[in-house]
Amino acid sequence: MSASTLSQEKVAFIEAAIEHGVLLFGEFTLKSGRKSPYFFNAGLLYTGSLLSSTSKAYAKILTSSRIPEFDVLFGPAYKGIALAAITAVDLSRQGKEVGFAYNRKEKKDHGEGGVLVGAPLKGRIVIIDDVLTRGTAIREAIEILKTQSEAKLVGIVQLVDRQEKGQSSEGKSTVQEVEEEFGVPVEPILNLQDIISYLESKGTYENELKAVKEYRKQYGIEA
Template sequence: MSSTKLDPAKVTFIEDAIASGVLLFGTFELKSGRVSPYFFNAGLLHSSSLLSSTSSALAQLIAHSRIPEFDVLFGPAYKGIPLAAVTCVALKRDYGRECGFGYNRKEVKDHGEGGSLVGAPLRGRIVIIDDVLTSGKAIREAIDIIAQYPEAQLVGVAQLVDRQETGKGASGKSTVQEVEEEFGIPVEAVLTMANILDYLREKGGMEEELKAIEEYDKQYGIKK
């Protein structure tokens, strides 16, 4: 995989993530059972500066990727909720794009306004926004929710990180590739494993981390 010059916004996002401990290097056991040399913890995106850089990166992704025009950003509970909210604001601030945002509750509320959804109604063109697609369970649950609303049309998925690794199935495809093919929608990410490798190559001084991720990519990475 050849090194390419990274977009400055991606560099800023990576450096902010490393400095805050959101992007970690070491040894991490994933839900899949694989032992990864890096880990992205979106739960630590809780400061104003991190949320600012995250929302800017996601807004830029949505504005300049394959994701088409849409009406509502849907953030699956729980990590997708703040991502949807801050990105909705950033899209208006940076690109003048108006949209709504909504999210689901894990448990149906039986008092007050009731129901399992909060925020913008699920109608029109919908984009799901979340942190990382791993096994695909969470994204499929979100897709199932949207499918319950006849006036809603899923048109894309935006995520923070695409690990670009194969699933456990025999297809040799990643979860992202499987979702794109099954539902006929684009799935775009702010960062990919390739981006992280490119950053480490450009930065220098992190040879051990670079080598570990390159080996992991050889073993589990999709063909690019």
């Protein structure tokens, strides 16, 4: 993908993420132990304007990608909770009413009790989350859905696809592994190539671009 093919929405989202420190460049240790030259911190999406841009991006993916029709958005604790909630609001403004649910990390033994909150997990479910690094959190969320007899997972939407090799020895990415394992599409708002294309287009991120490309050469999947 060349820089010129990036949509205006993606450019605006990347620039807002950089401006507010959500997309950072430097040296960061990931859960996998890899040293990454960039990091996307969804926990810093805490202003109204950033949340609005994020919800619009999620809503667009949900209505213009491989994700089929769905009934409920499920946001895994913790970051997925807010992401799914704001997306449900944005979809409602567009005339599409869907349910929103999330899980607790610890079971509640008073009040309504249980680990699930929000809409009943029935019908077609889409999981909303931030970044699939090793796929652990997504697999945990899918296990929760399996406990609900009337729930059917139909897709996953994430903020960023790092396009890195996963846990298998076949050179597949975590996203490819999850798609193959569970038979559902995984759609990102951004992927690593989008970020590289943006850096190339600006011409002022030579060092960052070099570091990201070297990282991709070591850990990235083949295009």
